[in-house]
Amino acid sequence: MPVATPETVGRADLLVVTGAGDWPVECAERFRRLPLAVSSLAYLGPDEAALAHRLRRRLGLFTWLTSSSRSEGRAFAGYLGTRRPIHVVGSPQTDDLPERAPEPDVVLVATSVTRPDDTGGAAPGTEVLLTAAEELDRAGKHVVVGLHPREDRSLWERYEISDVPTVRASARAQACIGIPGTVFPQIAAVGTPLVGVTDPALRVPDYLLDVCSSTIDDASLATKAVSEARLPDRRTLTDAVGPVGGSAARLLGVWRLAALGR
Known part of the structure; x- marks a missing residue:
């Protein structure tokens, strides 16, 4: 997978951040001209992040916020300190769940x-x-x-x-x-x-x-x-859990809308 640093980033269509820690907030502030999406891809703490206020200043009219489920969305909103709607897309990891076949003990x-x-x-x-x-x-x-x-x-x-x-x-x-x-x-x-x-x-x-x-x-x-x-x-x-099946497509679809400013 190609890796870019802020110094080597060329053209980009969208910046996706997955939290409000030091690095995501630094990127959001550095690339102010890029459309932004904020996606919960792994669980975050239950309390508002210390730098959430700085990330909130970067949220625009067409910034999409996503989570895998309703309950994760509520937690994510608290972490970000926002009342903006969180779009539930499901987890891509559940797109191809195995069939359960429990073995004894x-x-x-x-x-x-x-x-x-x-x-x-x-x-x-x-x-x-x-x-x-x-x-x-x-x-x-x-x-x-x-x-x-x-x-x-x-x-x-x-x-x-x-x-x-x-x-x-x-x-x-x-x-x-x-x-x-x-x-x-x-x-x-x-x-x-x-x-x-x-x-x-x-x-x-x-x-x-x-x-x-x-x-x-x-x-x-x-x-x-x-x-x-x-x-x-x-x-x-x-x-x-959120919706199961088609989650990767839903997430990418939201990111596409964010990149287009819709």
Whole structure:
């Protein structure tokens, strides 16, 4: 994939930013003449971003805001500190969902980042998740690990590490356990129940917790929680997942309208 820096950008039709952190805001302010779209492509914090006021100044009449679902849209609006409408397009990751075929005693562990390194920090609750996997293994569960792209693989090599993406791996699991994150609604869309591992320091939007059958902060509770895991009701699921199928086309269609100033 070609990569450009602000110094090397030539002609462009549209600037898409995915949040209100330092870098997206810097780009939005630097490329003021470009049409802008603001899209939630991964979950963001539940509170208004510190630089959201600067990004709001960049929003024009034809700036489109998008999210994958209604509940993500509400959280995204709070993060941006705006009352502007959020256009729900669905998640492209759900355009080709696998058919669920759960295997006996298979539990998917969706990892986050357990130990901080040069690429960034660690998520609260990850040590509990690591211990929970050990508890599940001792209880006779077959642990399959869906690795976060930044996770240290060596921490999980005693288990089966999935060679397919986490959402696809969830199709063979009786349940999934992990730190609530972007992938949770997508796994729920497959039909796999979720158990969230939480921590007092963890700050995530409510909709990521709503799709969980239960949440735990003690690894000793993992086996019982996984065994009893169930999907949320249809209304909660629809609110968190958004439309399934055709989402990539809808997102690109919105970006095209934004580029055309419509």
